[in-house]
Amino acid sequence: MKTAEGLKDIIKPENLVYRKSSLITDKPFSYCPGCGHGTTHRIIAEVIEEENLAENTIGVCPVGCSVLMYDFLDLDIQQAAHGRAPAVATAIKRLMPEKFVFTYQGDGDLAAIGTSETIHACNRGENILIVFINNGIYGMTGGQMAPTTLEGMKSSTSPYGRDVKMMGNPLKMTELVAMLPGTCYVTRQSVHTPAAVRKAKKAIKKAVGYQKKGMGTCFIEIVSNCPSGWKMTPVESNKWMEENMFAYYKPGDLKVPAESDADAENKNEQ
Amino acid sequence: MKGNEAIAEAAIRAGADAYFGYPITPQSEILEYLMAANPHERTGMVVLQAESEVAAINMVYGGAGCGKKVMTSSSSPGISLKQEGISYIAGAQLPCLIVNVVRGGPGLGTIQPAQSDYFQAVKGGGHGDYHLIVLAPASVQEMADFVELAFDLAFKYRNPAMILSDGAIGQMMEKVYLKPQKQRSTEVPAWATTGKTKERERNIITSLDLDPYAQEQHLLRLQEKYREIERNEVRFEEIMVDDAEFLLVAYGTSARVCQKTLQLARAEGIKAGLLRPITLYPFPYERIRSLASHMKIIVSVEMSMGQMVEDVKLAVNGQVPVYHFGRMGGVITEPEEVLEYLKTKI
Amino acid sequence: MTEEIIIAGFGGQGVLSMGKIIAYSGLMQDMEVSWMPSYGPEMRGGTANVTVIISSERISSPILRRFDTAIILNQQSLDKFENSVKPGGILIYDGNGITRHPVRKDITIYRIDAAEEASRMKSQKTFNMIVLGGYLKIKPLISIENVVKGLKKSLPERHHKLIPENEAALKRGMEIIRRLN
């Protein structure tokens, strides 16, 4: 084991390859080891920091594992009732259109109890970013079935595997909202490898740009793992995610604004 | 068996036709147990995880309107969401069972046990002039027993019934004797929507009457029903009240805590007794009123800021001093604390 | 007869399941039992505790401030519950990771190095059974046969093959527990 002295040698400015965003507080994350929530928090913080947006950002966190997001991000954040974050964000953005407004929601929150709020916010084209963590399960309450739980997948309320005849099909919210004219940018990302993290971060950056231009709702799904809920090690869960989740929830852009749209909006602004 | 599991198993055995719910701590075991127990194969009971509490209570409305024995369960924030639906169910006079395994509020509050939904349960909760029949179990055994009792009362009076429990009794394990499996009923109440036949008028399930005079008549009929429930269904338990000078009034978990307080008090020669309301609506006003005349003081012990104490005061009507004691926010009152408080008032 | 027990330690140490086994074993012996856990999304490394009561009479409060026996498996729990033992009661603790040892003179203190023993026996999962064995040595309220019956009831069928290993751990616990005062 390295001694503290030894560590000091390593942490020299010239050796520094990573620095924690200043928008991440010192509070230890409450997330289980290996969970995608932590990484996603990190890249959101980084983008807001890099875009110099901290003073103009209002986040809305859900009920779910990320209910305490306000403890971890040094931003103004409202904590919404279960499923209602898009409604809360709608009001914030309409009352303060100059602010960057985002919601951060799990699949139970966004795709079950909050389906209606999600669809209608997207359909109205609210100028907000919705970050949707799809881990296929209810993490916070101890691993119950989510609308996104895959067919045959076991959870504490589908102990014999999800039977689609009884429990319905896994819901592709992202495909659904992509169909709505109100959304301008809809993409599915993940944060399980360094390359994926970079891409997801880029997506958030784009969404910030589109929101500035007032182009409509941006919707970023992060397909994630839940090692505790899936009862796997972090490594196993990532592998399982690649093999199973990605097969059903295919990563990639579902809807991107035409370049000309983005430019046109640009010109209008000038 | 855990209290939550006892409710689930008792529901299957009572011959319930359906359960609709949405996960929320500290009652998710009810849905989890039902999903694992395969009631569909055992009795044909339908179990569905709804997309929200709003959806779940409206599923209950639909099922109850067909004359079926249907139920839902949730915990405080989820029960708040269901209130509109509960009001509709009461207005349409549908029988059903709603279980609230209470946690601390307001808001997202805490997932720890509390008794702060008393007002919501017994004074309405949703809009309009109505009552739920409210049962308060104090043991895992009663969690099981009250499922059937609640269904029976609900059908007898065509009125929604609620089991008002809390996270402590939901999560606690105790010994429990379960009744044997009952067949699901094939009887269909005359008012149920089952498809109009030539033999009868059409059945309509509604809470709407735009004509105010007709609506008033409907409400008067509801009031008559509530008076009947108040005459027939008051239930309570008394412990060591005969020679008591100091009366504790407590339900559910607090009543268990107070039983220990009684032991501690009696050991010190303090003559304390306990009245445990089992039905919170209808509330045992009469009994408390008559006991009050023999008491020096009465303390309502609840894990809340003091809600039931208002009903105790109504019952006592100024005869003797009435106090409230209890912890809040998910802190469970300890037996010793109750005694210490009592001593400050003696 | 009433025995009021608190078991406390880290989540994942088998605190709740040890309580469950005591409760089930009590049931097998026709006693009244109650098992009241701390619950919630316990983080890894968070603390967990459970109050278990076994009694020949109807159990009043499942929630208690004072206990006849405290079974303590980490430092935080020791700090929290040492003073909750009734005078004349007993405290059993695992010395692993303990830097501030119990000091009370009016209770009987036992130490059982179960974590160490479990790793020596290459059987980490039976850690809580070693502790339970120690407890039953001091308070033989329930018989080993009934514990095994209780185990059968609380373990899923597929784990029944582990019962002999658990029984061995119980017996080992009985041997290694020692009185400190």
Ligand SMILES: Cc1ncc(C[n+]2csc(CCOP(=O)(O)OP(=O)(O)O)c2C)c(N)n1
């Ligand atoms: C009205 C209401 N119903 C239910 C709950 C309980 N609850 C808390 S979090 C949650 C699900 C969270 O799952 P998800 O949105 O997938 O997020 P994750 O925890 O997996 O990140 C539920 C059902 C609640 N807090 N409020």
